[in-house]
Amino acid sequence: MSAEIKLRRFSSTDADFDSKLKALLAFETAQDDSVDEVVANILKDVKKRGDAAVLEYTNRFDKTNATSLTQLEIPQAELLAALNGLPAEQRDALKAAADRVRSYHEKQLMASWQYTEADGTILGQQVTALDRVGLYVPGGKAAYPSSVLMNAIPAKVAGVEELIMVVPTPHGEKNQLVLAAAAIAGVDRVFCIGGAQGVGAMAYGTETVPQVDKIVGPGNAYVAAAKRRVFGFVGIDMVAGPSEILVICDGKTNPDWVAMDLFSQAEHDELAQAILLSPDAAFLDQVYASIQTLVKTMPRQDIISTSLTDRGALIQVRDLDEAAEISNYIAPEHLELSLEDPLAFSKKIKHAGAIFMGRDTCEALGDYCAGPNHVLPTSRTARFSSPLGVYDFQKRSSLIFVSSAGAQTLGKVAATLAYGEGLQAHAQSAEYRLKK
Amino acid sequence: MSAEIKLRRFSSTDADFDSKLKALLAFETAQDDSVDEVVANILKDVKKRGDAAVLEYTNRFDKTNATSLTQLEIPQAELLAALNGLPAEQRDALKAAADRVRSYHEKQLMASWQYTEADGTILGQQVTALDRVGLYVPGGKAAYPSSVLMNAIPAKVAGVEELIMVVPTPHGEKNQLVLAAAAIAGVDRVFCIGGAQGVGAMAYGTETVPQVDKIVGPGNAYVAAAKRRVFGFVGIDMVAGPSEILVICDGKTNPDWVAMDLFSQAEHDELAQAILLSPDAAFLDQVYASIQTLVKTMPRQDIISTSLTDRGALIQVRDLDEAAEISNYIAPEHLELSLEDPLAFSKKIKHAGAIFMGRDTCEALGDYCAGPNHVLPTSRTARFSSPLGVYDFQKRSSLIFVSSAGAQTLGKVAATLAYGEGLQAHAQSAEYRLKK
Numbered sequence: 001m002s003a004e005i006k007l008r009r010f011s012s013t014d015a016d017f018d019s020k021l022k023a024l025l026a027f028e029t030a031q032d033d034s035v036d037e038v039v040a041n042i043l044k045d046v047k048k049r050g051d052a053a054v055l056e057y058t059n060r061f062d063k064t065n066a067t068s069l070t071q072l073e074i075p076q077a078e079l080l081a082a083l084n085g086l087p088a089e090q091r092d093a094l095k096a097a098a099d100r101v102r103s104y105h106e107k108q109l110m111a112s113w114q115y116t117e118a119d120g121t122i123l124g125q126q127v128t129a130l131d132r133v134g135l136y137v138p139g140g141k142a143a144y145p146s147s148v149l150m151n152a153i154p155a156k157v158a159g160v161e162e163l164i165m166v167v168p169t170p171h172g173e174k175n176q177l178v179l180a181a182a183a184i185a186g187v188d189r190v191f192c193i194g195g196a197q198g199v200g201a202m203a204y205g206t207e208t209v210p211q212v213d214k215i216v217g218p219g220n221a222y223v224a225a226a227k228r229r230v231f232g233f234v235g236i237d238m239v240a241g242p243s244e245i246l247v248i249c250d251g252k253t254n255p256d257w258v259a260m261d262l263f264s265q266a267e268h269d270e271l272a273q274a275i276l277l278s279p280d281a282a283f284l285d286q287v288y289a290s291i292q293t294l295v296k297t298m299p300r301q302d303i304i305s306t307s308l309t310d311r312g313a314l315i316q317v318r319d320l321d322e323a324a325e326i327s328n329y330i331a332p333e334h335l336e337l338s339l340e341d342p343l344a345f346s347k348k349i350k351h352a353g354a355i356f357m358g359r360d361t362c363e364a365l366g367d368y369c370a371g372p373n374h375v376l377p378t379s380r381t382a383r384f385s386s387p388l389g390v391y392d393f394q395k396r397s398s399l400i401f402v403s404s405a406g407a408q409t410l411g412k413v414a415a416t417l418a419y420g421e422g423l424q425a426h427a428q429s430a431e432y433r434l435k436k
Numbered sequence: 437m438s439a440e441i442k443l444r445r446f447s448s449t450d451a452d453f454d455s456k457l458k459a460l461l462a463f464e465t466a467q468d469d470s471v472d473e474v475v476a477n478i479l480k481d482v483k484k485r486g487d488a489a490v491l492e493y494t495n496r497f498d499k500t501n502a503t504s505l506t507q508l509e510i511p512q513a514e515l516l517a518a519l520n521g522l523p524a525e526q527r528d529a530l531k532a533a534a535d536r537v538r539s540y541h542e543k544q545l546m547a548s549w550q551y552t553e554a555d556g557t558i559l560g561q562q563v564t565a566l567d568r569v570g571l572y573v574p575g576g577k578a579a580y581p582s583s584v585l586m587n588a589i590p591a592k593v594a595g596v597e598e599l600i601m602v603v604p605t606p607h608g609e610k611n612q613l614v615l616a617a618a619a620i621a622g623v624d625r626v627f628c629i630g631g632a633q634g635v636g637a638m639a640y641g642t643e644t645v646p647q648v649d650k651i652v653g654p655g656n657a658y659v660a661a662a663k664r665r666v667f668g669f670v671g672i673d674m675v676a677g678p679s680e681i682l683v684i685c686d687g688k689t690n691p692d693w694v695a696m697d698l699f700s701q702a703e704h705d706e707l708a709q710a711i712l713l714s715p716d717a718a719f720l721d722q723v724y725a726s727i728q729t730l731v732k733t734m735p736r737q738d739i740i741s742t743s744l745t746d747r748g749a750l751i752q753v754r755d756l757d758e759a760a761e762i763s764n765y766i767a768p769e770h771l772e773l774s775l776e777d778p779l780a781f782s783k784k785i786k787h788a789g790a791i792f793m794g795r796d797t798c799e800a801l802g803d804y805c806a807g808p809n810h811v812l813p814t815s816r817t818a819r820f821s822s823p824l825g826v827y828d829f830q831k832r833s834s835l836i837f838v839s840s841a842g843a844q845t846l847g848k849v850a851a852t853l854a855y856g857e858g859l860q861a862h863a864q865s866a867e868y869r870l871k872k
Contacts, residue, residue, distance in 0.1 A: 093852035104559055107551070113543065122779070122793075123540055123807050128786050130820050144857050177856055213819040232675065235820035239668065257868050263861035299860050343558070343837060350564050357558075357837035360869045364862040365838055368850040371559050372834035383649040384566050384671035386832040396822040398790035398808035400797055401779060407796040414804040416529035420613055421580050424735050425699035426800040432693050433796045 046200030082179035104371030120403030129159035134202035136217035139168035145181035152185035158393030168194020199226035246332035251280025482636030518615035540807030556839030565595035570638035572653035575604035581617035588621035594829035604630020635662035687716025695726035
């Protein structure tokens with residue numbers, strides 16, 4: 001493919017800017033009813049027949065010939081062997097990334113707290129870790145060791161006792177980088193299972209696969225549908241949409257750098273979205289030209305080209321303040337601030353998954369090893385949600401210890417309100433504690 | 437109804453205890469497909485036709501005759517009038533409850549943080565509030581002013597700029613206590629809309645109702661189905677199951693008190709669950725007797741009787757340590773520790789929505805005015821989730837500002853890992869930042 005990439009180009013001064021922007025961001029995750037029906041049946045079967053069902057689906061979909069689920073478990077020694085078998089450079093890079101991710105996430109740990117009131121009443125919040133977590137890891141080309149680190153390390157930092165991982169191994173082929181990452185991240189048990197049956201096994205538990213309390217990790221449409229269905233019975237992380245980057249640039253960064261940063265998002269898949277905002281029209285021209293030149297050097301140029309043509313845009317803004325406003329509307333998954341004094345500028349950003357500041361901070365650094373998580377809210381959900389973190393593997397219990405004196409004052413208030421709501425047992429249980 | 441309540445009674449020493457316990461807790465929220473279809477159509481229509489659709493559904497379902505949505509908005513002056521019109525005792529009780537809820541929730545506020553590494557790289561987390569939140573409040577008999585306080589106050593403490601509330605007013609009848617609670621909690625705008633159309637109006641926005649970023653609050657099956665459907669497009673709190681209480685008692689609390697505490701859960705609805713664990717068989721007998729006597733004095737005795745018969749249980753345990761274990765399996769919404777030194781005992785509790793400690797701390801105090809939230813995880817979801825809190829109305833953005841020196845070390849690690857994953861643009865964007 002060597003034709004020019006027809007990258008959308010418009011300006012915030014266009015009369016129809018708002019509708020253009022809305023159209024650019026529109027993305028309907030059409031749920032496929034046939035996928036959902038297949039998934040519902042698999043889940044029902046796994047819940048009912050346990051190991052036997054999981055084994056059948058795995059042999060069928062992954063073309064394996066296992067005779068028991070025990071055979072599909074990868075022993076810890078094999079994970080370690082995968083790690084030790086890597087070229088030193090890759091092993092060191094994985095370890096360096098894991099160390100930085102761990103060290104950043106340790107700062108997110110929540111602690112319990114409590115306080116005592118004048119009358120002796122104690123209030124607080126007790127923080128505990130989830131007991132057991134399941135990590136779904138895709139097989140095949142989308143198998144990313146970095147994703148294992150980003151999902152597993154926060155769980156371990158939170159204090160999750162047992163971390164179970166499932167990963168499909170079509171034709172029995174195992175991804176050594178993924179196994180090595182599991183070893184580094186401290187995953188406790190790994191099963192070669194994928195798809196809805198992998199999600200079901202962890203949600204309901206089988207004779208061999210332990211039941212978990214929450215399932216995290218990316219997956220295809222079947223995995224996403226399965227996670228949606230077991231949600232409520234177990235916790236899940238969010239079902240992610242296509243990946244996005246928004247770059248805000250003052251026009252003074254090397255246009256090749258910005259073009260490559262846009263590519264680094266676009267190369268993920270055809271639905272990925274890469275947008276650049278700049279007040280400098282000439283700079284937009286330069287980035288446009290860089291894109292046309294550089295794409296030819298990219299092994300994934302077909303994907304990049306489709307992604308940029310279908311969902312990319314270069315947008316001229318009046319000034320950087322307007323860029324911040326537009327960015328807050330977009331609520332991007334990844335936001336690059338390629339401009340002077342990005343730290344001051346970041347105060348204007350209200351909604352974004354991760355903010356990459358300065359011309360040197362390309363998104364790729366954050367994807368792998370800067371420290372913060374690369375599992376981020378997509379499709380404008382940064383308006384109301386956060387990166388995956390240690391807090392997703394901890395939860396809180398309210399603590400209430402009302403003193404005898406406290407029960408006298410609080411009891412009257414509670415009884416008044418309970419009578420107002422027509423809940424007499426509530427009122428009376430409070431009144432029992434009042435001293436006559 | 438004056439027949440004896442046939443309350444389930446068993447012991448942890450029973451051979452089939454595990455399966456009995458499992459059966460007791462089993463609760464399938466069967467999703468009604470016909471409800472879901474009705475809801476899907478209403479949402480589609482509201483998204484497409486905005487005000488006109490909301491107006492039609494409201495007039496039809498709530499038997500009103502409004503000619504515009506503007507008519508359905510309740511002005512602030514009317515909220516204040518409702519507050520001022522309450523009997524002084526109710527007004528003071530509402531205000532006292534609101535003050536305590538606010539003061540507790542202020543302790544939950546998250547703050548931004550950042551740190552600088554030796555090479556000048558800055559990492560951190562920026563915490564911001566959601567812009568606009570929607571609060572659903574049920575109409576009719578389930579309209580609880582305490583619920584308005586518990587949902588609205590954390591949002592306002594978090595710094596949410598605009599809080600929209602919808603509440604159905606069948607035949608135009610408004611609940612003055614609910615309006616008064618909205619005034620106290622600082623709700624910004626109130627619309628007399630309910631059902632799926634109320635959820636849709638807030639999720640998509642109409643000409644009159646502003647679009648929100650997250651919808652919280654309880655509702656009937658239609659509201660729950662609508663929330664599930666708009667989830668992802670906007671945030672939602674969790675879709676709650678029936679309410680539950682678990683009381684652990686050493687046998688030294690007045691059995692009438694414990695019976696009334698069980699009633700205070702059972703009176704909510706027929707599906708509510710109340711369970712008592714005690715090592716003292718004679719005490720279980722006493723509570724059983726108290727239940728039979730006291731239920732006759734309860735205005736809601738039919739509901740209490742059905743709830744206790746269908747879903748209640750008195751369970752004898754070997755000792756209090758075993759009670760803690762069983763409690764951790766149940767992961768109750770409300771847990772009362774009616775025993776000596778409950779603070780020490782609470783350290784054994786891993787999973788619970790709220791822990792009520794000591795013989796004086798009946799659940800009702802927490803429901804109304806102790807301070808912590810009464811919106812709590814039900815149906816064993818306390819294994820992986822938390823009470824509603826300020827943290828549900830704040831979110832985080834990762835901050836990454838890599839120094840020029842940092843880009844040299846991180847760039848090499850990122851490039852190695854990116855090549856390992858076959859993502860060349862990722863690698864190259866990192867390598868561009870390496871100094872030649």
